[in-house]
Structures are given as structure tokens and as C-alpha cells.
Amino acid sequence: MILNSIAEKLKRQSKDDFKGRHFEAWLIVQAVTWYLRYLLSYRDLEEMFRVRGFEVDYSTINRWVLAYAPVIEKRLRPFRPPHWGSVRVDETYVKIRGKWRYLYCAVDKHGNPIDFLLTAKRDLDAAKCSFRKMLRDEPLLSPGKIGADGPNTFPSTIKTVADDGPLHLVTKHLQQGIESDHFRVKKNMPKISGFKSFRTACRTIAGFEAMLWLKKGFGLTGDWTVNDQNDLLAHLFGLQKVNKA
Structure with a gap:
């Protein structure tokens, strides 16, 4: 209904x-x-x-x-269904005008999509933006646990952005689902030089x-x-x- x-x-x-x-x-x-x-x-x-x-x-x-x-x-x-409990976050590379850019994605523990963000840089500010976008629609449902692949930007970002101080889990098997999503999204992207512009x-x-x-x-x-x-x-x-x- x-x-x-x-x-x-x-x-x-x-x-x-x-x-x-x-x-x-x-x-x-x-x-x-x-x-x-x-x-x-x-x-x-x-x-x-x-x-x-x-x-x-x-x-x-x-x-x-x-x-x-x-x-x-x-x-x-x-x-998109509401998310709660633990979430998985990860980033992957996307080529735009011959240069690598970064696609951040988040899913819940069931593999349901939460959000994504394409950024020009892979740094603390970009990670913060991805978390804020992830929590923007449902600010009251801050995750209790966050699974990530362990880059240096994620632990400090989680502490800064997530209000309730969720536990940061660096566990490879937790990331398999979101890495599969990366593959499904990227398989249709232009090859060789990639996209012609950031807007595109x-x-x-x-x-x-x-x-x-x-x-x-x-x-x-x-x-x-x-x-x-x-x-x-x-x-x-x-x-x-x-x-x-």
C-alpha cells in the first residue's frame, strides 16, 4: 500500500x-x-x-x-527500505577523461541500497560527504556497525560524522556483497578513456x-x-x- x-x-x-x-x-x-x-x-x-x-x-x-x-x-x-543495524561502505575507481575518480557506495547488511556518491578525490572530505549523504534521508537511523575495507579515511570519518559513534568493522567477508555491487555497476561503464566529463x-x-x-x-x-x-x-x-x- x-x-x-x-x-x-x-x-x-x-x-x-x-x-x-x-x-x-x-x-x-x-x-x-x-x-x-x-x-x-x-x-x-x-x-x-x-x-x-x-x-x-x-x-x-x-x-x-x-x-x-x-x-x-x-x-x-x-x-528504498529504511536501513538500520550495520551497513557496508566501500569505494571504487571510475575513469573520467582519462583520470581516476572515486565512487563511494553503501548498502545495509541485507544488501539493500543506501546511497552512493561520485567524488573527484579520495580523501577525508570526500568520505565525510558520502556519509552525510548516506544519513541525510534518515538521520534517526544512524548505523550501529559499519563495515569497511580499512582505508585510513574511514575510521576518522565514522567518528566525525556518525552521531552515535558506531563500531568500525574491518572485515573482508562483510565487503563481498558491496564489491559485487561495484562490479554490476561498473560493467556497463565506458571502457578505455572512460566518461567524457564529470557531469556525464x-x-x-x-x-x-x-x-x-x-x-x-x-x-x-x-x-x-x-x-x-x-x-x-x-x-x-x-x-x-x-x-x-
Whole structure:
């Protein structure tokens, strides 16, 4: 019931999402979610849509992803379950214009997503920002335990940012789940030189993270198929279906 009320509220906010676009909304959402979910390039998607009778240039699909990936992330964010108890935090490398940048992520002990943050540096300030963002939505649910891989920035950050002084656990096996999430997010990222700009990386990674949230099912029990995931996305954008082709 709570999820339905959230979805209905977001649906009412979606009336002007595709105003001025030259393609139908369902096709745009389909292209964006395919790119964010699977190992497909923009040119792969251009060819796939051409086979289905739609002439969509790969650069247009790129613009759609940059426009709608953060929208999808924003609308799926309220569906994340509350976190409590212990959390896992970790950071990984992302290449932007040939330089390494840093993606901080946090999940709860069940693997449910908490938050993420892309930063230009890997230092104390960046770690603090990631913790503040993690606790911003639910400040009363400060974690009792935090699992990390032991970099020097984390212990001091935990003491500074977390109000209740949670226990810092440097335990490798606790990190396996979040490291798997890193792999799932990074496998779709551009190879070689990486993203062309920090803005492009931020917007696209928001979509990658959102699709991982969606795939995990927000802590829901029972079957959670791709069709169920598409139905939720369609509902959030006021559509009957995402995949009509």
C-alpha cells in the first residue's frame, strides 16, 4: 500500500516529462533502461530500434540517457527500505577523461541500497560527504556497525560524522556483497578513456545505481521479475507499458 501511494504521487508529477520530444515516451524509457541495464552501446541500441522500424540516432539515445537516468534514480529513491543495524561502505575507481575518480557506495547488511556518491578525490572530505549523504534521508537511523575495507579515511570519518559513534568493522567477508555491487555497476561503464566529463559520469552512474536498486527489489519478498520492474518504471512515468515493441 505504501509503495502504491509513492508510485501514484510520482505518476502525477510526470505529466511534462516528455514534452517536446519527437518520440513516444515508452520508447525513450525503453532505450534508457536497456542502456542502463544491459551491456549495450548507444550504437547497439540504434541498430536494435532500426530492426523494430524506429530510426533513432545513437546520439539521441545518449541525450535521453543523460536526461532521464537521474530522473529514474530520483523517482526510485523513495522506494528504498529504511536501513538500520550495520551497513557496508566501500569505494571504487571510475575513469573520467582519462583520470581516476572515486565512487563511494553503501548498502545495509541485507544488501539493500543506501546511497552512493561520485567524488573527484579520495580523501577525508570526500568520505565525510558520502556519509552525510548516506544519513541525510534518515538521520534517526544512524548505523550501529559499519563495515569497511580499512582505508585510513574511514575510521576518522565514522567518528566525525556518525552521531552515535558506531563500531568500525574491518572485515573482508562483510565487503563481498558491496564489491559485487561495484562490479554490476561498473560493467556497463565506458571502457578505455572512460566518461567524457564529470557531469556525464554523475548522471549516467545515477542511472546504473538506480537500475541495481530496481533489480534488487527494494526488500520486497516473492518474485520480482523484469516485467515487474518495467511495470513500476512505466507507472512512475504515467505509461501503460515500457516495452510495446
